[in-house]
Structure formats: structure tokens, C-alpha cells
Amino acid sequence: MDIQDCPVTFTMSKIGGKWKPIILFMISNGINRFGILQRNIDGISKQMLTKQLREMETDGILNRVIYAEIPPRVEYFITELGFSLMPIIKSMKKWGEEHNDSPEGEG
Amino acid sequence: MDIQDCPVTFTMSKIGGKWKPIILFMISNGINRFGILQRNIDGISKQMLTKQLREMETDGILNRVIYAEIPPRVEYFITELGFSLMPIIKSMKKWGEEHNDSPEGEG
Numbered sequence: 001m002d003i004q005d006c007p008v009t010f011t012m013s014k015i016g017g018k019w020k021p022i023i024l025f026m027i028s029n030g031i032n033r034f035g036i037l038q039r040n041i042d043g044i045s046k047q048m049l050t051k052q053l054r055e056m057e058t059d060g061i062l063n064r065v066i067y068a069e070i071p072p073r074v075e076y077f078i079t080e081l082g083f084s085l086m087p088i089i090k091s092m093k094k095w096g097e098e099h100n101d102s103p104e105g106e107g
Numbered sequence: 108m109d110i111q112d113c114p115v116t117f118t119m120s121k122i123g124g125k126w127k128p129i130i131l132f133m134i135s136n137g138i139n140r141f142g143i144l145q146r147n148i149d150g151i152s153k154q155m156l157t158k159q160l161r162e163m164e165t166d167g168i169l170n171r172v173i174y175a176e177i178p179p180r181v182e183y184f185i186t187e188l189g190f191s192l193m194p195i196i197k198s199m200k201k202w203g204e205e206h207n208d209s210p211e212g213e214g
Contacts, residue, residue, distance in 0.1 A: 008199050009128075011206075021116075022113055025115050084206070088199055092115050099188070
């Protein structure tokens with residue numbers, strides 16, 4: 001099977017990796033400004049958050065809205081395409097809740 | 108939120124990355140020997156496939172069964188825990204099928 005044709009791999013190319021699902025989950029819960037996102041996602045660097053947000057913007061999963069205020073305010077919103085991914089992310093959340101019984105702080 | 112406590116991140120730690128969902132999907136379809144897996148997953152190296160299989164074995168998602176034949180035959184099976192991940196992987200497959208209309212071969 002050509003990797004390009006595999007639908008599972010295609011989906012992973014959009015939301016794979018360590019950060020995208022959690023970023024989408026946060027934004028879907030109204031945590032949609034850069035600084036608040038960074039504070040709420042432990043261990044993510046400014047550079048990494050920027051990279052992930054840009055990739056999802058390019059992929060049409062997120063919209064970036066700039067408000068003409070001083071200082072300018074930037075907010076991220078999930079697009080219709082992004083919302084179609086939410087059932088996957090919610091099922092990931094559910095699975096994690098059911099199976100993560102490791103002691104707090106364990107890597 | 109401490110990243111350790113996030114159920115979405117926990118799930119991604121088990122099946123995140125480029126390869127694990129496609130490997131699990133293949134094995135669930137009876138493609139469960141090393142060589143056949145490698146042939147069916149375009150672009151995966153022997154080293155990478157070994158690494159992914161070992162991690163999933165350690166995480167209790169896969170069982171590795173060695174048959175006492177000459178030469179020894181090794182097959183991988185999805186555990187009960189692994190099966191509980193299949194709905195997530197199936198919803199990834201469905202999403203990919205619905206949204207991957209990019210021309211063949213496009214990266």
C-alpha cells in the first residue's frame with residue numbers, strides 16, 4: 001500500500017504528533033489565545049506552539065483571527081474541517097481517561 | 108494542566124506518531140508477520156518497524172508469539188487493550204477516507 005493512499009496515515013499527518021490533539025482540545029474548550037494556550041499546555045515551547053498552530057492553519061483545521069485593537073488581539077478558532085476531527089480527539093480523551101491509571105508525575 | 112494528567116496526551120503517547128495506527132490497522136487485518144508488515148507499509152524501515160512493534164509490546168497493545176518451527180515463525184497479535192484502541196483508529200480511517208482527495212502521490 002502506498003503510504004500516500006492510506007487514510008489512517010493521512011489523518012495522522014493532520015493531527016499526529018504529541019501536540020495537535022491537545023491544542024485542538026483546548027481551543028474547542030475556549031482556550032483560544034496564544035499565551036493562555038501556552039500556559040495550559042505544560043512543556044510546550046513558544047516555537048513549538050507557533051509551529052503547530054501554523055501547520056493546522058495551513059491544513060484548514062484552524063482559523064486565525066486578528067482583532068484590530070491596541071495591542072492587537074489574536075484568537076484561534078476551529079474550522080468546520082477541524083470540528084470533523086473532534087470525535088476522534090474525544091474518543092482519544094475517553095480512552096486516556098479509562099486507561100491512564102499511572103501514578104501522577106510518572107513519565 | 109500537567110501534561111502527565113491529560114488523557115488526550117496519554118493516548119497519543121500510546122498511538123501517536125506516524126506509524127503506530129497504520130501498523131495496528133494492518134495487524135487487525137491479519138497482516139501480522141514482520142516481513143509482510145514491512146512490505147505493506149511503504150517507507151518504513153526495518154529498524155523503525157522493530158522500534159514501533161517493541162514499544163507497543165511494552166505498552167501491552169501487542170503480543171508477540173514465537174512458534175517453535177525451523178525457521179522460527181513470529182506473529183503479532185492485538186491484545187484486549189489494543190482492541191480498545193481500534194475504534195479510534197477506525198474513526199481516523201473514516202476521516203481520512205472522507206477528506207483525502209489530494210492527487211495521488213502528492214506529499
